[in-house]
Amino acid sequence: MTQISASLVKELRERTGLGMMECKKALEEASGDIELAIDNLRKSGQAKAAKKAGNIAADGAIIIAQNGGKALLLEVNCQTDFVAKDENFTVFANKVAELALANNTTDVAQISALPYGDGASVEEARVALVQKIGENIQVRRAEIIEGANLASYRHGLRIGVVVSYEGGNDELGKSVAMQVAAFNPIAVDAEGVPADILARETDIITAKAKESGKPDNVVEKMITGGIQKYLNEVTLVNQPYVIDNEKKVGDVLKAQNAKVISFKRLEVGEGIEKKQEDFAAEVAAAQAAAKA
Known part of the structure; x- marks a missing residue:
């Protein structure tokens, strides 16, 4: 077996972001040829991503990208909130949102096929990120909203809102976006339900x-x-105003001669059933397997 130097392992780690043992194994299999090791890791990334795809990705982030009178909300999922805060995940999610907005698409299949850079598609970049981070990562859904006046608000990583409105001012628009984030209305008024x-x-x-x-x-x-x-x-206009519960949102809008045209709200993990972990059962199963 070819002797693999620590410096070679270090170089492969820096170029791939993978763990030390994975890099050492890849170099051994490639007889110390670092370029061949990288090619093999890229190929195996497909298999690794496929294995991770079975894991439930109910965490993640909502990204908001805006250009003039058009904004896009994007949900990108991962398995843990730790990864949702990871710089690699954040860079990927933000870039995908910008690409989707620039190409005016909310179709996940179309987004996945967009060129990401360095000759790779968004899907190929996603697979590489799964390999690097070690969690299932999915581009789940996107929404586009247009309007002359757009206000956005993001509550942490998990909730994103964009509101299209007329009249009023930027401060009012931001407060209405906060309202939608907090109270989750399903329509602007009764006619919209x-x-x-x-x-x-x-x-x-x-x-x-x-x-x-x-x-x-x-x-x-x-x-x-x-x-x-x-x-x-x-309904948004009938809810108590988040800043002053003595008033309704509709009254505040009327006082400032403003009107909400539409809004979009996304929350991480909506509709995804999380796996319920039974750690006692896991320990029991592990002990039973050890004795077998």
Whole structure:
């Protein structure tokens, strides 16, 4: 077996970002040829990324990229919040967001095929990052919003909001974006609530009201009141203003002759079912395997 020097291992680590033992093994398999070792690692990156793809990536970051009257929100997932703060992950996520915005696309397949640089596509850069970091990383979804006035707000890494509005000023726009981040409305006003969602909530409210056993006229009032309460909770203009709970958002907008046209809000991990770890069971299984 070819003797591998520490300096050669160090050079391969600096060029690939991989661990010492992985670099040493790759150099041994390549008989000390560093360029061949790099080629082999790039090839094996596909297999390594495929193995990691089965791991649930429910953490990550929301990135906001903006150019003039157009903004894009992008969710890039990883497995842990530690990696979400890693510089390599951050550089990748921000660059992908800029590329998606520049190419005006929210389609993940199209984003993955975009040229990332150095002859690699976004997907190839993602695979290389999985190999380097050792976690499953996925470009999950993107949203684009346009408007003459755009306000954005990011709460930590996990929530991103962009609001399109008219009138008012930058300060108002930012506060409305914070409002959307905090209270998560589903529409600007009642007219914007999707019909299927309203119908489902109405059915639930109606069933509960009828179960009360009260007279029909009272049940009718309970249903009307319940629907209005629901709409107040989920529509932006009817929510209590995040900066002053004594006011509604709609009142604040009206006072400044402003209007919210639309908004987009993304939160990391929405709809992803995280794996529930049972460490006691893991330890028991490990002990059983050791005795076998």
